[in-house]
Amino acid sequence: MDTFQDTVFKLKRYWADRGAIIQEPYDIEVGAGTMCPETFLRVLGPKPYRVAYVQPSRRPADGRYGENPNRLYKHQQLQVILKPSPNDVLEQYVGSLTAIGVDLSKHDLKFEEDNWEAPTLGAWGIGWQVMLDGLEITQFTYFQQCGGMDLDLVPAEITYGLERISAFLQGVDSVYDMEWAPGVKYSEVRLADELQGSVYNFEMANVERLWRLLGEHEAECKELQAGYEKYPDKHRYPVLPSYEHVLKCSHLFNLLDARGAISVTERVGVIKRVRDLAVGTAKIWADQQSDQPSEGAAA
C-alpha cells in the first residue's frame, strides 16, 4: 500500500516523464494551486509550458478544528498545467491513475460536467469533475480565460485532491488515519495545524488588523502596477512581486470572510477590489512577456 508521499512521488514522476517541470509549492498562501503564478500567469501568452507541483491550499472557512474526517482548512493539491493541452490529454490523465495503482478495470470512472469559474481572478474554463467510484478525485479544466484575457494556447489544468485520492487508495475513512510516511499518520503531521488554524481563523484573527493589512497590500500592489507604464526597462520591472501582493489580498479576504467580518453588501465590493488587482497584474505581465529583450529587437 502506498503512503501519501509515495502517491505524490509517483504522480510527480509520471508528469515529469511527460515533459513537465516539477516545481515546488509557492511560498505564499493561496486558496488553490490555480492562483500560483506558475498557473495564473504562465497560462497567458503564446509560450508553451508544462509544470506540475504540489500546492498546500488554504480555505479558512473550510476549517473544522481537525474534527471532520474529510474537510480541511489546508489541503494539498497536485496541480498540473499542460499548455497547450495535448490531444491525448484525457488518456494521459487516465494513465496517471493507473500509475498510482488504480486498476481501472475494477473501478468506475466517470467524467461529469463541472465548469470552473474564479471571479476574483477573471478566469473560467470548461471541464469535468472526475468521479472514481462516486468520489470526486480530480478537477479537470480547459482554461478559456484568465485575468480577463482570452488564452492563445488553451491549457489543460489537472488538479488532484491528494488527501482524497490517498485515503481512497489506503481504504481509510478519515484523512487523519492515512499514512503520510511509513509508520507516520497524517494526523501526526497535520492535525495541530488544522486545529490551531481553525482557532485562529474563526476566533482570534484580529479583524481590524486584517483589514489594515489588506489595504496595505492593495496599496503596494497598485503602486507597482501604476509604475509599470513609464518604466523604461520593462523586463526588470517587478511585476511578479506585485502579484504576490494580490495573493496576500486574496488570502486576507478569505480570512476576513471566515471570521464573519465581511457583510454581504461589502462582499461584492471586496471581491471586485481583488479582481481588479489580479486582472491588472495579468495585463502588465502579458505585456512584459511580449517585451523580453532576448526575443525582441530592443538591442
Added chain:
Amino acid sequence: MSLDFLLEIGTEEIPHWMIPVALRDLRSAFTRLCREQMIGGWANELVEATPRRLVLGGAGFIERTPDLEQIVKGPPITAGDKAAEGFAKKQGADASALRKAGNYYELVKKVSGRATLDILAESLPAAILGIQWPKTMFWTGGKNGPRFIRPIRWIVALLGDRVIPIEIGGVRSGNITRGHRILGASSIPVTIATYESELRKNFVILAAHERRHKIEKEGAALGAKLDGDLVETLTYITEFPTAIKGDFDPAYLELPAEVLTTVMRHHQKYFSVEDGIGLAPNFVAVMNTAGDPEGLVKHGNERVLKARFNDARFFWNVDQARKLADRVEDLAKVTFQAKLGSYKEKTDRVVALVKELGGGADAQRAALLAKCDLTTEMVKEFTDLQGVVGGLYAKAQGEPEAVSRAIYEHYQPLSMEDSIPSTRDGQIVALADKLDTLRGCFNVGLIPSGSKDPFALRRAAQGMVKILVEAGLDYKLDSLAQGELYAFLLERVQHYFREVRGFKYDEVNAVLKVGVSTLKDVEDRLQHVARVRPTPNFEPLAASFKRINNILRQANFTGGALDKSLLEAGPESDLYEAYTKLPANGPLEDVAELRPAVDRFFDTVMVNAPDPKIRENRLSMLSDMLRKFSSIADFSEIVTSGDQKS
C-alpha cells in the same frame, strides 16, 4: 446505386443534459443538407449518442447528383446586342449561346452533377459546427480554432465503403472509431455494416433506449426507486451502464428521508431503495463499466455515501443548537437581492402580505420562519432542500403542524407538474412569498425579457397562477398586481390555461377579453365555453356575433336607446323576443339556440336601412344583444371555420 452513410463525431465527455438536444440539432441540419443538395432520401435513420459520440447514419444516398439544365432569363431583345453580350459575359457564356424566347434572350446553363461524397465533404463540417450548444469552448488554435462543446478527438465519416474526407480542428475523418474508455480498444476499424457490433464488442451500447432499458431493468431488479430524470441522466453519462446495490448503516435512517434522498439522488446520482415502510438502508448506483466482481466499486461508493451522511448528521446536530425562531434576526445578514435588501426585510414584507391576504396566526408564523433555514448549515450544504429543511426543523422544534407544513411546502409548485401546497396556510404563504418577489423585482426594474429571467420570475408567476386557480382562492387578480406586473401575470394565466389545462387559445382569448376578476371565475367561464363549443349552433353563432361586431364598428356605433315600437314585425321582432327572453349570463347552450333567429334576421332584414332612425334602432338592438351575452366571453374572438384564411 444507393449508398449507406455513417457519421460519428468522437468527443470528450459531453454534459449529459445537452446531448439529446444537440443530436436533434445535428439531425435537422443534416436533413436540410440532404434536401437542399438533393443527395437522396434519408432512409433507415440512425440517430444516436453516448457521452463520447454523436452518430448519424442511414441509407438511400445517390452516388452523384444528376446534371441539370437551368434557364436564366436575359434582357429584352429590344435592349440590343450590347446588353445581350453583357448578360452573356456575366453568366460566363458566349453571346452566341443565347437564344430568343419571346421578346427576351435566355441562356440554357448546364449545371453538372456532383459526387455526393464531395458534397458531404464540403458541407458536413458546417453542419457539425453549427450545432447550438448552451456553452462552447475552444481547444486548439486559440480563438481562431473551432468551437464545440468539448474537444473533437476523432471522426468517422463513411459513404458506402469510402471515407468522406473532412477535417475539424486538425482531426481528419477516417474509418477508425474508439471503444469504451477503459474496457474497449482505442482504435477500431469499422465499416458501416460492422459499426454497431464493433462498438458493442468494445463495451459501447450505442442506442440510448438500450442503455435506458438496461438501467431500468437492472435497477428494478435491485429494488431501486426509479426516477425518470435520473434514469435519463445516467443514460447519457454512461456508454455501458451496469447497476449495483450498496448498503449503508441503518442508523442513518434517523435522518429525514428528504435529506438522505437528496444526498443519494442529487449529489451521488444513486437511486434510493424502499421497503414496505419507507427508505431501506440501501442504494443503487449505476456504473459506467461491465461489472464489479470484487465489490470494489460498491465499497468505494459506500464509503463516499457514509462521509456524506456523516456531514448531514453533523449539520443536523449543529443546526438544532439554535431554533429557527432565534434565527429571524440573522436574516438581516443574508441578501435577498442587492436592490431589494435582506431576507429579513423580505420576511417582514411577506408577513404583512400574508396578514393582508387574510392569513391567520399559523400562516403568519410560517411566513416569519419560512426563510430562516437559509442560515442553517444543512441548507448551505444542500441548497435544493431549502423550505423542506425549514419545515423539518420547525416540526422537530415543536412548532404546530400547520406551521411546519406551510414552511415545508412554501416553495411549491416548483414546476407546472409539481403540486401546490396542500393546506390553505401553505397556499397563502407560498402566494405571498412569490408575489413579494415579483412586486419587488418589477419595482426596481428587474423585469424578465426574452430568455433572460435570472430571478426565475416566470416560474414565480406561474406558481402564483397555479395556486390561485387550483386552490380556488378568491383574490381578484387586479387587487394583487397592477401595470406591468398585471400584464406579466396575465401572460402566465394564458399560458397556464392553454399549455397546462389544454384550453384552445381562442377560447382563452375570448374569456380574458371581457375581463378578469378571480382566476376561479376565469376557469369557470372557460369550462363553460369549452362545454358549449362542440354543439352545432355555437360556432355559427360566434360567426354572427363577429359579424355584428364588424357592423357596429363600421357604423361607428357609439350607443343609443332601443325603441321597441320601431322594430319591424317578423324576423326583427322575433329576434328581439328570442334574446330578451333569455337571462343575461345564462347557459351558453341557450344562447346558441338563438342561431336560427339570428340567421333569419340577417337573411331578410337590412341593417343599413335608408331611414336613419330605423338604422340606428337596429344597431341599438344588435349592440344590446351582444352586450347581454358577452360577460362570459367575447365570442368574436372565437376562431370559426370561416376565419381560417385570414
